Amino acid sequence: MTRTRYRIFETDYPYFMTLTIVGWLPVFTRPEAVDILYDSWRYLRRECEFSLFGYVILENHVHVIAKAPELPTVVQRFKSYTARQIVDLLKRRAAHVLLRQLRANKLHHKSQSEYQVWQEGSQPKQIQNEEMMWQKLEYIHDNPVNRGYVDDPLHWRYSSARNYARQPGLIDVVTDWM
DSSP states (O other), X not given: OOSSSOOOOOTTSOEEEEEEBGGGOOOTTSHXXXXXXXXHHHHHHHHHOOXXXXXXXXXXXXXXXXXXXXXXXXXXXXXXXXHHHHHHHXXXXXXXXXXXXXXXXXXXXXXXXXOOOBOSOOOOEEOOSHHHHHHHHHHHHHHHHHTTXXXXXXXXXXXXXXXXXXXXXXXXXXXXXX
């Protein structure tokens, strides 16, 4: 039985999801940590029929709109792989304080690993129509503006805003979903 009321139940639709680092810790302050997410999305696109429609990566969470035939499994694989890679990166960079915090924020029932990177769940919300898709994309792209990091969504490099403005982004996204 699921622990949340949010569920992915029809994989023909894209879903808006929020993936949050435990304790809202600032993991994505290093470009190498962000690259781990991009590499994983590229792999999932090649191997799992993963479609990425929009995203923003902030220092402690990620908003994403995506679709895949086995989306719950794909999200689990993404979180598992990226967590291992992030911990390895933090160990290589001797980020001892952040590693201690990831250990301290680990839930007790997570006995298989020393650290927990991602909070459980992703609060998926099904995108049911074009209006909802635009609303979620606007929310995603405005997130860094609303936090005061940039004045224009196009100035945040870790976002699909540039893709939708017909400018090169850091990863390809599906913009012709209409």
